[in-house]
Amino acid sequence: MMKPKIAIFSLTGCEGCSLAILELEDQLLDILQVVEIVNFREGMTERGWDIDIGFVDGAISTPEDKREVEELRKHSRVLVAIGACACLGGINTLKNHQPASEYRAYVYGDKAEWFPTMDAQPISAVVKVDYELPGCPMVKEEFLRFVKCMLTERPFRATANAVCVECKKKGVLCLYEKGIICLGPVTRGGCDAICPAYGSKCEGCRGVVSDEALAAAGVNLREQYDVPLDRVLADMRFHGAYQEKSLP
Numbered sequence: 001m002m003k004p005k006i007a008i009f010s011l012t013g014c015e016g017c018s019l020a021i022l023e024l025e026d027q028l029l030d031i032l033q034v035v036e037i038v039n040f041r042e043g044m045t046e047r048g049w050d051i052d053i054g055f056v057d058g059a060i061s062t063p064e065d066k067r068e069v070e071e072l073r074k075h076s077r078v079l080v081a082i083g084a085c086a087c088l089g090g091i092n093t094l095k096n097h098q099p100a101s102e103y104r105a106y107v108y109g110d111k112a113e114w115f116p117t118m119d120a121q122p123i124s125a126v127v128k129v130d131y132e133l134p135g136c137p138m139v140k141e142e143f144l145r146f147v148k149c150m151l152t153e154r155p156f157r158a159t160a161n162a163v164c165v166e167c168k169k170k171g172v173l174c175l176y177e178k179g180i181i182c183l184g185p186v187t188r189g190g191c192d193a194i195c196p197a198y199g200s201k202c203e204g205c206r207g208v209v210s211d212e213a214l215a216a217a218g219v220n221l222r223e224q225y226d227v228p229l230d231r232v233l234a235d236m237r238f239h240g241a242y243q244e245k246s247l248p
């Protein structure tokens, strides 16, 4: 049986999501029994372009990113965005709220014209994306579940509940009770509520779970904790989950 050919690419980001694949030390040898990795800059020198499933981390943040992802789309039968940067634009989108001339001068000084840049976007803004595995970094367990679904030709379904559901199951004291604004009520679960479980607020790295959750949070948070939805939406800018009109 032919092994599916897998490739992993990185655009603008810290490449932590690609690294998460290399960190699957206990499962990597088993994975390699059933798939062939043909292109993975972080892990090998060979470059193959006949690709069944292409995984991409990082955002579109430069004209070169845009050209690259268009090329990857042509070579990949299935294209999967991994991580908040690829799925939402990620922390790269913070620059979108500042004048380009200012951040370009701050980062590149008088050499700014050497480094073309543009507003950061998710890769779905440029090419068709077949699946998204969000998170900062992506959740390794979700990646493994996705790979198993693809290998067994079963449908992959993204988690449909908010982070709060997983947080409640763990019995964590809600951070709102401590006066901390947490994005769990509006953020897609599947991360096992890892941040609230360790006492840190959810920062929305898995994107908005649904319009309904957002509408409910708008009412509940105001009534229960006197937190206006605008305050929640402002925090959701951090990973690009909210960019003014880009909500679901």
Ligand code: SF4
Pocket (backbone or CB within 6 Å): 013, 014, 015, 016, 017, 018, 057, 058, 082, 083, 084, 085, 086, 090, 091, 135, 136, 137, 138
């Ligand atoms: S989503 Fe987070 S871990 Fe992944 S590339 Fe972006 S910044 Fe890095």
Ligand code: SF4
Pocket (backbone or CB within 6 Å): 163, 164, 165, 167, 168, 172, 173, 174, 175, 176, 182, 183, 184, 185, 193, 196, 202
């Ligand atoms: S701490 Fe955050 S994720 Fe947990 S229940 Fe409260 S709002 Fe939801």
